[in-house]
Amino acid sequence: MPGCLPGRCFLVAVLSHEITHWTGASRRLDRDLSRYAKDRSERAREELIAELGSAFVCADLGIVPELDPRPDHACYLDGWLKVLGNDKRAIFSAAAHAQRALDYLHSLQPELDEVEAA
Numbered sequence: 001m002p003g004c005l006p007g008r009c010f011l012v013a014v015l016s017h018e019i020t021h022w023t024g025a026s027r028r029l030d031r032d033l034s035r036y037a038k039d040r041s042e043r044a045r046e047e048l049i050a051e052l053g054s055a056f057v058c059a060d061l062g063i064v065p066e067l068d069p070r071p072d073h074a075c076y077l078d079g080w081l082k083v084l085g086n087d088k089r090a091i092f093s094a095a096a097h098a099q100r101a102l103d104y105l106h107s108l109q110p111e112l113d114e115v116e117a118a
Contacts, residue, residue, distance in 0.1 A: 009064065012058060016058060017051060017054035020049065020050040021050050023100075023104050024049075024101075029101060040079055040082075044079030045083055045090065047079065047080070048076075048080050048083065048090070052094055053102060
């Protein structure tokens with residue numbers, strides 16, 4: 001939403017990041033999150049998926065990101081850089097998972113015909 005109120009774009013970005021995590025559950029897209037709490041590289045991979053998913057959701061909604069760095073990104077950058085430096089395909093894998101999350105979220109939305117009928 002170009003011109004959204006201060007903080008609103010940030011809130012949408014945070015919520016879309018968290019809902020991307022939500023899609024990873026075994027009864028949804030079944031991303032293996034079993035090592036998330038124990039393995040920093042697995043945590044970094046999942047956080048990269050969630051952040052890309054957030055970017056995809058915001059782009060899909062036409063929300064322009066805020067230009068100021070978000071404080072939560074500083075915590076993730078070191079892990080992302082290590083994962084990306086050790087695995088040349090990590091960005092492609094994360095982007096594919098993020099796209100699947102966006103597609104899953106779209107699948108939960110009612111069809112336009114259903115909305116018009118209501």
